[in-house]
Amino acid sequence: MERRKRRESISNSNLLFLISLVIFVAMYTVGFFRFPTSFRNLQTFVDFFNNNAPLIILTCGMSVVMIGGGIDISVGGVTGLVTMCCAVFLNGRAGSVAGSIFLALGIGLAFGALQGFLVSYLHIQPFIITLAGMFLANGLLTVIHKDPINAALPAFLKLREADIKIQWLGTVNRLGNFIPLRISYCMIIALVVVTVIAVLMKWSRFGRNLYATGGNSQSALMLGINVKRTKFFSYVLCGLLSGVAGYVFIMQTGAGNVGNASGFEMKAIASSIIGGTLLTGGVGNMIGSPIGALSLLVINEIIRSAGINSNYQAIISGLLLCVFIVLQSLVVWIRGKGSPTLPPWLQFKRDSR
Amino acid sequence: MPNDIVLEMRGICKAFPGVRALQDVDFTLRRGEIHALMGENGAGKSTLIKTLTGVYQKDSGQIDIEGRRTAFRSPHEAQANGVGTVYQEIMLCPNLSVAENMFIGREKGVFVSWREMNRRAGIILDGLSIPARPTQQLRSCSLAVQQMIAIARAVDMQCKILILDEPTSSLDEDEVQKLFALMRELKERGVGIIFVTHFLDQVYQVSDRITVLRNGELVGEYEAEKLPQVELVSKMMGKELGDVEKLKNLKEAAEDGGTPVFEAESLSSAAGVRPYDFHIQKGEVNGFTGLLGSGRSESVRAIFAADKVTGGNVRINGKRIRIRKPKDAMKRGIGYLPEDRKGDGLIADLSVRENIVLALQTMHGFFRPFSLKKARAFADEYIALLNIKTPSSDTPVHSLSGGNQQKVILARWLLIHPEYLILDEPTRGIDVGTKVEIQRLVLKLASEGVSVTFISSEIEEMLRTCSRLIVMRDRNIVGELSGEDMTQSKIMHTIAGEVTQNA
Numbered sequence: 099m100e101r102r103k104r105r106e107s108i109s110n111s112n113l114l115f116l117i118s119l120v121i122f123v124a125m126y127t128v129g130f131f132r133f134p135t136s137f138r139n140l141q142t143f144v145d146f147f148n149n150n151a152p153l154i155i156l157t158c159g160m161s162v163v164m165i166g167g168g169i170d171i172s173v174g175g176v177t178g179l180v181t182m183c184c185a186v187f188l189n190g191r192a193g194s195v196a197g198s199i200f201l202a203l204g205i206g207l208a209f210g211a212l213q214g215f216l217v218s219y220l221h222i223q224p225f226i227i228t229l230a231g232m233f234l235a236n237g238l239l240t241v242i243h244k245d246p247i248n249a250a251l252p253a254f255l256k257l258r259e260a261d262i263k264i265q266w267l268g269t270v271n272r273l274g275n276f277i278p279l280r281i282s283y284c285m286i287i288a289l290v291v292v293t294v295i296a297v298l299m300k301w302s303r304f305g306r307n308l309y310a311t312g313g314n315s316q317s318a319l320m321l322g323i324n325v326k327r328t329k330f331f332s333y334v335l336c337g338l339l340s341g342v343a344g345y346v347f348i349m350q351t352g353a354g355n356v357g358n359a360s361g362f363e364m365k366a367i368a369s370s371i372i373g374g375t376l377l378t379g380g381v382g383n384m385i386g387s388p389i390g391a392l393s394l395l396v397i398n399e400i401i402r403s404a405g406i407n408s409n410y411q412a413i414i415s416g417l418l419l420c421v422f423i424v425l426q427s428l429v430v431w432i433r434g435k436g437s438p439t440l441p442p443w444l445q446f447k448r449d450s451r
Numbered sequence: 452m453p454n455d456i457v458l459e460m461r462g463i464c465k466a467f468p469g470v471r472a473l474q475d476v477d478f479t480l481r482r483g484e485i486h487a488l489m490g491e492n493g494a495g496k497s498t499l500i501k502t503l504t505g506v507y508q509k510d511s512g513q514i515d516i517e518g519r520r521t522a523f524r525s526p527h528e529a530q531a532n533g534v535g536t537v538y539q540e541i542m543l544c545p546n547l548s549v550a551e552n553m554f555i556g557r558e559k560g561v562f563v564s565w566r567e568m569n570r571r572a573g574i575i576l577d578g579l580s581i582p583a584r585p586t587q588q589l590r591s592c593s594l595a596v597q598q599m600i601a602i603a604r605a606v607d608m609q610c611k612i613l614i615l616d617e618p619t620s621s622l623d624e625d626e627v628q629k630l631f632a633l634m635r636e637l638k639e640r641g642v643g644i645i646f647v648t649h650f651l652d653q654v655y656q657v658s659d660r661i662t663v664l665r666n667g668e669l670v671g672e673y674e675a676e677k678l679p680q681v682e683l684v685s686k687m688m689g690k691e692l693g694d695v696e697k698l699k700n701l702k703e704a705a706e707d708g709g710t711p712v713f714e715a716e717s718l719s720s721a722a723g724v725r726p727y728d729f730h731i732q733k734g735e736v737n738g739f740t741g742l743l744g745s746g747r748s749e750s751v752r753a754i755f756a757a758d759k760v761t762g763g764n765v766r767i768n769g770k771r772i773r774i775r776k777p778k779d780a781m782k783r784g785i786g787y788l789p790e791d792r793k794g795d796g797l798i799a800d801l802s803v804r805e806n807i808v809l810a811l812q813t814m815h816g817f818f819r820p821f822s823l824k825k826a827r828a829f830a831d832e833y834i835a836l837l838n839i840k841t842p843s844s845d846t847p848v849h850s851l852s853g854g855n856q857q858k859v860i861l862a863r864w865l866l867i868h869p870e871y872l873i874l875d876e877p878t879r880g881i882d883v884g885t886k887v888e889i890q891r892l893v894l895k896l897a898s899e900g901v902s903v904t905f906i907s908s909e910i911e912e913m914l915r916t917c918s919r920l921i922v923m924r925d926r927n928i929v930g931e932l933s934g935e936d937m938t939q940s941k942i943m944h945t946i947a948g949e950v951t952q953n954a
Contacts (some may be wrong), residue, residue: 109588110546301562306547310555313546320542321604322527322556380546 113429114374115383118422121372122393129396133403139269141279146395149350151284152177152343153365153395154388157373158295159339160366161387165299166332167312167379168217168224173340174362175235176209178355180344182239185354188249195253202345203338209235210337211330218329232363239356246355249348257283258349284346288388291342295335296384308332313380368419369394394418455481456517457611457643458503463512465502472498475512476669478662480612480643485634487654487675488647490664491687491743496647499664500614504529504536517611535605539617541597543589543604549576550585553604575603579633595626599633606637613637614645619653621723631657649744650925651680651948665689681947687742688910688943710769712902713754713785713871718763720753726763727928729754729921731871736893736903738913741923741946747906748790750923751873754904755780755787757795767870781814786864790875790906792853796860799849803841803859804830806848810863833862838888854885861889871902878907890916910939924948 129137136142147154156173163170183205184198213231217224249255261282268278299305307328310318319325347359373390375382397418398411458480465473473495480486490496502509505523514521516532523529526536543552550565550572558568572585581599583592592600598618605613615634619627634644634657646658654661654675661678663670663686670686678686712733717726724746731737739747752758754765756774765774767783774780780787789795797806807830808821815821821829830844837858841851848859857877864872874893878886893903893916907913913920914937922930922945930945 109548110590301565303558303561303563306551306555306563310544310547310551313544317542317544318556320526320538321544321552322530380544 110376110381110429111374111383114376114381115386115389117425117429118372118374118386118389118393122389122396125393125396125400129400129403133400136399136403140267141269141277142399144279144281144285146392146399147285147288148280148282150391150395151282151288151350152347152359153362153369154288154391155291155339155343155346156362156366157369157387157391158291158384159336159343160363161370161373161375161382161384162295162299162308162339163224163332163336164367164370164375164377165312165379165382166308166329167315168329168332169367169377170213170224170228170231170333170336171363171367172209172213172228172231172235173336173343173366174359174364175232175239176206176337176340177344177347177359177362178357179235179239179242180205180341181348181351181358182242182247182354182356184345184348185247185249186243188251188254189247193251193254195251195257198254199345203341206337206339206341206344207334208337209340210334213337214330214333217333218326224333236360239358243354244356246353248353255352258352262286282350284349287342287346291339292384292388295339299384304328304331309380311379365391365394368415371419372422455483457482459515460499460503461513461515463499463502463514464510465498465507466510471667473502473509473667476664476667477672478669479672480645481660482611482643483638483641484659485638485644485646485657487658487661488645488664489649489654489661489683489687490670491649493666493743494664494687495667496664497616498667500536500616500645500647504534504614530605530608530610533609533611534614535602535608535610535612536614536616537598537601537605537618539620541594541601543597543601545588545590547589548585549583549587549589549592549600552589552600553585553607557608575607576600579603579606579636581633593626595622595629598622598630602633602637606642610642612643612645614647616647617649618646619648619650627653649742651683652925654683655680663687679947681944684742684943684947711766712768714766714769715754716764716766718750718753718765719761720749720756720758721761722749722752722758723926724749724753724758725927729928731902731904733870733902734897734900735919736897736905736917737919737921738905738907738917739921739923740906740910740913740942743908745923745946746926747923748875749926750928751787751875751904751906752789755785755873757787757789778813781810781867784868784870785873786810786867786869786871787873788857788860788864788875788877790879792856792860797848797856800847802845803834803839803848803851804844806859807833807844807862807866811866814867829866830862833866836865837862837892852881854881857881857889858885861892865896869901871904872896873904875906876908877905878909878912886912910942914939922946 126137156177159173160170180202184202187193187198187201209231213227216222216227261280263278263280265278268276299308307318307323310321310323311325311328315325344359348354369391370382370387371377371390372393373386373388375387394415397414401411401414402408456479460476460478463473463476476495476499478499488496488499498507501507503514504526505528506526521532523532547555550569553572553575554568569585576583576585579599581596581603583596583600589597589600602613618630622630638644648654658675660672661675661683662672663683665687711730714730716728718729719726727750739750741747749758753760756776756779760775765772772783774783777787793799804826808826811829812821827844834841834844839855839858839862841855848856851859861877877889890912893905897903905913905916919931919933920937920942921928922932922942924946929948932941932945
């Protein structure tokens with residue numbers, strides 16, 4: 099059979115992913131040349147992962163739900179709740195590392211399953227339900243313990259300290275001492291999560307069904323997909339990842355605190371969107387999500403390095419998000435069903451067969 | 452040969468609250484035939500299809516597929532048993548690739564093998580010569596190709612019966628031909644195809660057999676070759692050709708000449724109206740006629756800009772103007788009584804008075820409300836004039852009868868003293884007495900110099916009130932009749948699109 103060698107028109111998911119990748123690389127390049135002391139340092143790059151693993155994990159969960167056409171704003175609250183519960187548990191008489199891991203995942207799963215059930219099977223607005231979930235999680239967090247509490251279990255402290263030093267990739271600091279590259283367990287967990295979720299969304303039946311559901315749930319139903327179950331599991335997965343993120347959070351900070359991970363749900367949404375996930379569902383790339391999160395962090399880092407008042411970080415992040423949303427809707431609008439009002443130079447080449 | 456029959460539906464009945472959608476309908480489909488299911492909107496075509504595919508459960512009757520009694524509980528189950536359906540709105544996911552759309556929802560196992568899926572999709576697409584690549588995004592395909600992909604999916608699921616529900620309504624002529632080629636190909640393979648449509652020309656291009664429904668009842672099953680187009684129309688409308696009543700035309704033809712009150716030149720709208728020309732004189736009553744779904748409502752909606760106008764020029768009293776939204780039309784003295792009384796017309800929870808004053812209030816500006824006294828005076832005047840039966844002008848409008856509700860909307864438009872009034876099915880679903888009242892009112896308005904466009908499904912009514920009829924078929928104007936030419940048989944011949952002989 100003769101192979102047609104025409105280039106495929108790129109899918110929206112991949113196009114938006116490319117855009118976010120370009121933005122990320124551009125941002126990093128700016129940092130690289132403008133602030134060489136920090137950005138030229140490999141450790142800085144790795145630290146983006148080391149220090150922001152919870153956000154990256156949450157962004158993955160958020161993207162999954164958003165691809166399915168939903169939203170979950172309880173993730174920040176659940177993450178915070180998990181840190182506090184784990185801290186209390188680890189300091190308790192029965193405290194153990196394995197137990198705390200189960201506790202973290204259990205809390206995440208419970209929230210995900212409950213919210214998923216309400217959203218998918220009882221058809222309640224996901225925004226409202228997860229808002230309620232967020233309040234619930236925040237409330238529980240303060241009820242369990244009001245003050246910051248340090249997890250002091252020795253086994254846990256050992257886990258916290260554990261990291262991997264790569265001797266052949268280190269950097270030489272200003273004093274001329276060689277410091278090996280440090281990779282924390284948090285980063286590894288984050289990378290594993292990203293990989294697993296990316297594979298799941300690309301190659302599993304669940305992932306493809308979720309894309310279909312988010313794209314057009316009515317069609318998905320007619321195509322024989324169990325839409326309710328698919329949506330349900332997207333929330334369960336997101337909840338589970340909130341649990342993971344919570345545990346990673348406490349591995350970093352070592353403490354349960356009322357303010358832990360507050361506002362992370364919004365950061366996760368922002369990162370997902372910058373990473374190329376559409377709020378309308380059905381479009382998104384799972385590699386884009388962590389890149390979206392990193393873009394946000396790199397911008398903040400640049401602003402910090404430039405010595406600008408940290409208040410501007412929020413403003414600039416906000417503006418960036420704005421630009422992204424406009425860019426995305428523009429792209430989708432342009433590539434949507436033929437828009438004759440657009441000048442030809444703005445129109446993407448469409449398949450005209 | 453009885454062996455040839457793949458589907459046999461006998462005595463199907465289905466009722467919805469207040470409506471008997473299907474009454475004792477029979478339908479037979481043979482292997483390798485294209486069987487058109489025809490009827491006006493609301494004739495029961497869709498209901499019949501949905502009882503077959505398990506969207507609805509039939510009240511009584513039996514369905515045999517290849518001799519086996521069946522009763523599907525869901526479209527999914529029907530699909531699994533060889534009944535594939537392709538709907539008017541394409542039920543695929545535009546954000547997925549072509550191959551995915553063909554296989555999603557029917558793979559087994561946890562993981563998806565892209566290579567295998569693309570390979571199999573390629574074979575199917577090539578086999579049916581569908582111009583699409585498996586890895587292509589569905590959204591980048593034309594509507595016709597998407598339609599074909601939906602069909603390919605159904606075919607790959609080993610369907611014995613393929614239902615195409617209005618598949619051509621959003622396709623252009625070229626694409627329709629491609630679709631027909633595919634349908635013929637499938638016919639060769641022995642698939643029984645049910646082709647639901649109201650496009651008359653297309654039926655004759657592909658169908659072997661035609662079943663006609665009307666008002667939920669079976670009119671008959673015919674071989675396409677033996678049923679002339681005009682007879683098909685008369686069967687769909689339920690009018691015998693020979694039965695040409697002489698109806699007295701109450702309205703004298705309006706004197707020609709002078710500038711028309713309203714003139715449109717290649718007007719078109721986003722609702723799918725092909726560009727058309729139209730004009731109406733002062734004091735004239737004209738009508739749009741055609742089968743339900745032929746585009747008559749859409750045409751008048753374009754005049755009022757109720758749908759987005761996409762092209763054309765409009766002149767009022769010879770002056771060129773632009774009407775971009777209904778309010779523009781209202782300002783120029785155009786009133787429009789919509790077909791869908793409940794959806795587009797009334798605000799059910801507001802009182803009769805508020806509903807009547809609404810249009811005038813819009814033109815007056817919402818920030819300069821009428822005093823209660825004034826509004827009440829307006830309302831009472833028109834309640835008396837139109838003889839609206841309501842306890843008071845404060846009664847919520849939803850508690851009125853259909854005929855009186857219609858009069859309320861009519862009052863709303865009369866209150867702005869329009870020069871040109873468009874009435875879309877003003878007499879549907881209302882009692883005979885009120886019907887006659889409305890017809891009289893239309894003629895009275897015309898004699899006072901108001902131009903009226905009147906649409907009705909009842910040809911008698913149109914003949915009684917209109918002095919000129921514009922005939923539509925498949926969203927095009929196909930003829931204009933006036934004076935002596937306005938007879939039932941002429942109208943039907945024009946709708947059918949045959950050369951009009953003397954009837």
